[in-house]
Amino acid sequence: MTLSDDVRDYWNTRAEGYSLHNCDELDGGTGLVLEHLFRTELGAKPGMRALDAGCGPGIFSIVLARLGCRVTGMDLSPEMLEHAGANAKSRGLDAGTLMNHNCMSYGPGSLELAHKPNEYVPYEDVCRVEKVLSVLAENVLFS
Numbered sequence: 001m002t003l004s005d006d007v008r009d010y011w012n013t014r015a016e017g018y019s020l021h022n023c024d025e026l027d028g029g030t031g032l033v034l035e036h037l038f039r040t041e042l043g044a045k046p047g048m049r050a051l052d053a054g055c056g057p058g059i060f061s062i063v064l065a066r067l068g069c070r071v072t073g074m075d076l077s078p079e080m081l082e083h084a085g086a087n088a089k090s091r092g093l094d095a096g097t098l099m100n101h102n103c104m105s106y107g108p109g110s111l112e113l114a115h116k117p118n119e120y121v122p123y124e125d126v127c128r129v130e131k132v133l134s135v136l137a138e139n140v141l142f143s
Helices: 003-026 029-041 059-066 078-090 123-136
Strands: 049-053 070-075 097-100 111-116 137-142
Touching: 003 029, 003 059, 003 078, 029 059, 049 059, 059 070, 059 078, 070 078
Parallel strands: 049 070, 049 111, 070 097, 111 137
Antiparallel strands: none
8 A cells, every 4th residue: 555545545534524624614714714815815816727736625626616716626535526526516616627636637837826735645746746736827825
């Protein structure tokens, strides 16, 4: 079993509780703060192509979708991707594109905005994602 397998399995088992906790924050004041941050610091606006790398239950993806962005959520955990889709739909939003982290097929400059959380993931994955995001997107937020 690889470190990526361990990380995937860890997040698969935590997906439901993590999703519930984060949705409580999203539906409270945190969601408004995040909307302000993405709009003012990253210039998020309707029609922008955005990638949420390591999207988990879709919290940042939902915020970006509320701002009118066309969002792709990417995660190692299939369970998290299921929650991301369900969370978006329950808020009347298009779930956008949800994919496994190994399925990225973007070219240089194909994104205008990207988000990657600083979570505990394998170092080689972090390096790969950071390198890819810096080529793909004009604005990248590492939180």
